[in-house]
Amino acid sequence: MLSFKNSQLSTRTWVTLTFVVLFAIVLHRLFRFVRTYMWNPLRYRRAMQAQGVSGPTPFLMTGNLPEVQALKAESWKRPMNDISHDYVDRLFPHYRLWTERYGPRFLFWSGSQPIILETDPDLIKEVFSSDHKGPYAKYGPQTVLSKRVTGDALFALNGTKWLHRRRAVRPAFRGQLLEGLVEPVMTSTKEVLVSKWEKRLSESGGRECYIEDIVPHLAALTGDVIARALFRSSYEESNHAFEQHKELIRLEFQKQPLPCSWTPRSLIGYAKVAYQRFRRRRELHQSVLATVRGMVEKAMAQESKQKAHAHKDFLSLLLAANNDPETVAEGFQMSTKDLIQEARSFYTAGYQAPATALNWIFMLLAQHPTWQDRIYEELKEVAGDEGMLTMQVLNSLNNLSMVIYESLRLYTPAPEAHRTAVRDVQLGNLRILKGTSVSVCIPKLHRLPEFWGEDANEFNPERFRGGLSSARKHAVAYMPFSFGPRYCVAKTFALLEIRCIVAMIIQQFRFQLSPQYVHAPVIIGVGIQPKHGLPIVISRREGRPTMSENVQ
Template identity: 30%
Template sequence: MIDRSKKAMEYGEAAKDDLLGMLLNCPLKEIQAAAATNKMNQQLISLQEVTDYCKLFYLAGQETASMLLVWTLILLSKHQDWQARAQEEVLQTFRNNAPHNEGFNHLKTDSSFFKGGGVCDLGPTELPNQRKPSGLRSPRPKKLERWLKQQGLPGTSYKILFGDLKDLSSMRSQAMAKPMSSFSHNYLARIEPFRHQLMTKLGKQHFMWLGTKPIVTISKPELIREALTKIQEFRKPSLHPIVDKLFAGFINYEAFCESCGEMINKWEKIVAEADSREVDVWPHLVRFSADVISRAAFGTSYADGQKIFELLKEQIGLALSMLQSIYFPGLRYIPTARNRRFKKINDHIQTLLRGIIDKRKKAIEAGEAAKADLLDILIDFHIKEIQQAAATNNKNQKPTISLQEVIDDCKLFYLAGQETTSILLVWTLILLSKHQDWQARAREEVLQTFGNNAPDFEGLNHLKTVAMILNEVLRMYPPATQLSRRIYKDTKLGELSLPAGALVNFQVLYIHRDEDLWGEDAEEFEPERFSEGISKATRGNNAFFPFGWGPRICIGEKFATTEAKMALSMILQRFSWELSPSYAHSPITVFFLQPQHGAQIMLHRLT
């Protein structure tokens, strides 16, 4: 369409008075003016920008006009007196003739329905389940760009609508197309090639654009610690207080032991005939950690919980693909195949969870004792709040945790526990495959502590070598390679003034590898650096935060590390292992850092 209109105008046809004609006429005149003055290097409006402006025109015009009309018709249906007044005015002005611009200017009654013309007022994009803080203003990309650059912060130039999304996505797709040529811990350029390029060109602190939102990257530990402790200014989604308390001490020994035992029994059957066999341990570890979470969260209903978590995993994959594409207002309502599947999964999860919750709620209300799993604890808390309100005859008192929050917290429990555990374990097995000396030291410690008996919590707390290994794995392969926080009001961070609406990104992986903070061996696997604790290892630089920092630290930390200690101890008691020749080192971020092509190791049964 653009090419056809452009050719017609180049042949002398007058530009039409529609948007496309005006936009095309603009670059043609600019090119002619530049050629006449020999300034062909000056910035011109490109045909790509013409395309983008047409898209923007559709979004700003079609969506707002249709929504304004539909709500006007609905409200006038409810208010017949105003419908009659408007109808009378329109008939007096136009009778049965076609309406015209001059007449529109005299429609006083119709105009009182609407906001004054001249400005298209687009508020900030609303996301489901997110509250809109009063201090958050609409995005102003060019103004924000000037603000950030005036402070000496380097960054990319804003590109209409998409920002840096196209470059970020295309570079990442190219990097993921093939595995790394050799086993190397220096994989930042593979998992985040665009960010790595910015780090190299612009330095440790810079900004880029995620659509219309600036993302400010902070890589100084002291600023990160300041930001992660200022929870009012730098926020992540809030959780119900009971969930924090639950996760702090919610360690289900029986679930850990039983699930890990089942996984190890499967491995023993696999290697039974030859005493050694290649096994891709990644899917086994994913199933193991999901099984633990299902038992811990749902207890006797754990089979239903497993089905829910399978659906949730698929939903996470769909959400990831959505995040990699630009978001437009109303996009999620368009019945694309992806949106339909996402909604179907969400409805299915809600139905399954509500069925489990209703069944357990009735049992508890009937006097059955609440079990020790997450679901019963949350439901019991909800019921007691309702009973307390009834006992005090306080009809206005509402439960601080609703049944919908119970559903959401069960989902969160899965994400915070299952993903972090399986990822910590898989990278631990891979690194101990490459470092047989540390595998032997860990096995010796486990056998001295437990022998061939099942590990217990008291013994797990005394595993110094295992703890050192897990900390070093978390340093080199943190589950979340970066943390993000949204700024809800203009705020200061060190010497920087950051605007409301911006996102702040903390590069965990980069800081965990910074030689200025960790020394020349920062790229080497050296668990010994943690022999005297984290503070000594970081040289007091606050440079180790695989689960975040401050009051909003990841609630799955204790759960994941305890489960990893338990599983690693039981594996060390039964097997030794080494990397298989078929293993291809390919770290990838799918929300969390994981091996793209699995984790193939040679398992050897200990005699």
Template identity: 30%
Template sequence: MAVESLLFSVLLLGLITLVVKLLNWVWFRPKRLEKLLRKQGLHGNPYRFLLGDVRDMMNVTRDEQLRSIRFSDHLLPHILPFYHGVITKHGKNSFFWFGPRPRLNISDPEMLKEILAKPDVFHKTRPDPGETIAGGIAFLEDDEWAKRRKIITPAFHIEKLKNVVPVVWMSCLKMMENWEGKFSVGETNQAEIDVWPCLEELTADVISTTSFGVSSEEGRRVYALQQRQVKLVLDVLQFFFIPGWKFVPSKANTEMKSISREIGFLLRRMIEHREKAMRNGDAIDDDLLNALMESNLREIKDQGNEKRAGLSVEDVIEECKLFYFAGSETTSVLLVYTMVMLGKHQEWQARAREEVFRVLGKQQKPTTDCLSRLKIVTMILQEVLRLYPPAPVTLRTPTRSVKLGNMTVPKGVDLMLLIGEMHHDPMIWGADAGEFKPERFSEGISGAAKTRYSFIPFISGPRVCIGQNFAMITARLSLAMILQRFSVDLSPSYRHAPFPILTLQPQHGATLLLKKL
């Protein structure tokens, strides 16, 4: 009986401890954090048990997602409907509730500078649905991040990126030949084409070739699988704040895991094939995977073949997933909104084409040196990145209570970095902040923005996107080739519906009128 009594007491104590922890998570800690935030003059909705503002967020997001808008409409209420609504209601110094965790809205450049300059203090917020799709260095912290960054950086050296130019040229040529095949023979030299799936295929083709040396069916399959995962994000996001939710066998979670396994299998097979070729001394393409593996071997050698030195095969797989997703998504989003804006603003299309003809001629193959002379094209791309940043929001979490501006942010409060909100702020960009005006960037980024951190489409600070040069080379070259061969206009059937699901995608595609020059 004494043993049974002791066992009962232990179980009862364990149950009481679990209940206390649960109550602290769902009620006492949120209420304590809310009191600390309000005491500093911050505003938001009162905390609601467990769900917080998640239901409101999902309802607003789903209602707004498929709605189209006019070009003259204010963009923020559409692309950031929930966050912009919170700011409109409660002011810039506001917060909302993602489940039992408060998230503080941040769109001030000086605060963003402080946050992004201190990655050791402000970590990536986890769990993050993007980690399931992309993985890799984007979600590592501290020493692990530094180690991975050191190994990966050589793969993105500017000399290595020169190899991207012929790949983009071939892939873009293939896309434009496909467009020309859609023109009616003998009738007109104009065709109505949804360019969005074409640009997605273009960037997937480029990332497959530059990553693995060949534009393979396996590479295309990886991209298609990642796109399916993106479509599942909204289904998993609403429960992501619940610890362990990703292990619940819901339909969305089950499909996400199945896709992840298939992507892992495909990438592992390509990596193992490359390792075998390297061991056999076979000729190997000078691609991103080769650069990554060579850098990894050097790191292992420098560390004396220690057990934890370098990257494992699983690590390389995660980086390849990130190459695919970030490399293709960022560039295709940038290109599609650039084509839309040039269709809308014919005068800038004419100016860009004149520059392309002057620098490249009508058929000349571009080089990296030529691309650096495309000043107007670069101004246009930068203005598109300002208006339509591929990732208009990102999250950070303080590792401890920390001073930020004139606030003290308690541990347990997440920071929602509203890049899209800042890029459209009239206090930073002027009364015409919502208008397409590439001339803002005529003197470069420093001449356009009040501070360096007012324009951060690729983030900034130590964790600036390692692939930004890759994206800009691909975008400049692709746009130049398109302008050499086609004029672009908006189709009457085009519906403007940019909306962020991890990246800012056109929800109804991008149907444009292309005319052969």
């Protein structure tokens, strides 16, 4: 009797408790919603307005994203009239509009994220100089995506964790150590691109051959390069994992469109697709993880047995750096899990940006064939008729470097960079509240007339004749690889890879833009891409043996 009474009492208590918990959850969600989407925008906007900075009114939840998307869609609809590199207003129509309305510095919202566009080079330098203890850190959609795909890798870390990882990874990218990576880059270029173009030329029977779009060719090439350079010893397996990794990134990037109506049928269809996507993502994630884990463990076993294997791919460079007595003594050594995350992160970082850079280098060289000839002559002079490419040869090709620097200035692969204030901070005359991102439009910096002259929108590699440091009139006037402690850790490798690929192609071919080329730069993902592809016409260089003849 007593126990029945007790259990009745406890059932009632249970029900009450459940209601209290549910109510607390709902209240908490409601509170967060009001704070994130209503209170914060009000507070941040008031704080900025009090300091003379205004901006467009954000919508609830989406901020200014719908306006940005509409402006971009309108601006990117049509191609440019001619092949002009003056595309900043086209690519960032919202910046132009808001600059006209609110001045050079304004506050806008990406969803619930407040962003200040900063254009003053001195202040940009200050923000990007922030180190792991500084007032700015790296948060944003790219870091979120990177964390989702690869976990805690260098690209997405902050604070002391980032510092330790950067110290552990950096030695793998030091100059001379990269010598061994020229060979995998050459092998990929020969197999994935040169031999295919040679075949197309012979099949076309003529001196010239039309290639409808080189963008996928270059993406396949840089993908092959990173898979080969990262895991040379298990390239075949790694190549498969790499394809899966690319699919995973595509799935993470492409948001599932919302249901077209709110009918039960459409909602069930939506839920079905969402579940299938979730399952596929999980499948891919597990498969890539298993392959990369296998390769890392195999490389670790080889590394301890046979030192001769070292320095032939990134993984062995990473392992060597990781076992370096200094790294061990300072406590920066990475665990196997860290190594796996870094390897996966290099997959992502290592193929997109070089492919984007190469697209525009080839577009500009095709538009300016005299620069192809200058590079070719210089190559003959430095490398002789045999044309053997080594790291020393590649680094001494001044005309090639000038063209690459100028292309990266005009078409920087990652055009926007952000840092987020981790505490309230003074930036110039502005008090920035914790959580605000400071955004930089790099193509704008790369065209400032005070640093680049009145011809800033022209392709003129001559401006780099005296080297990069003398051309750059301000620390942040040129930042394709970013600036400050978080600049691209793989910059030396990326430049080596690009030099090698361009040199090998110029050794074999001449190329020009096809009349079908339509100039319409747009942003896809995070990089600037030619919207209608890049069709070119190639011809063989007079008197050059084909690569296959060369090998025999």
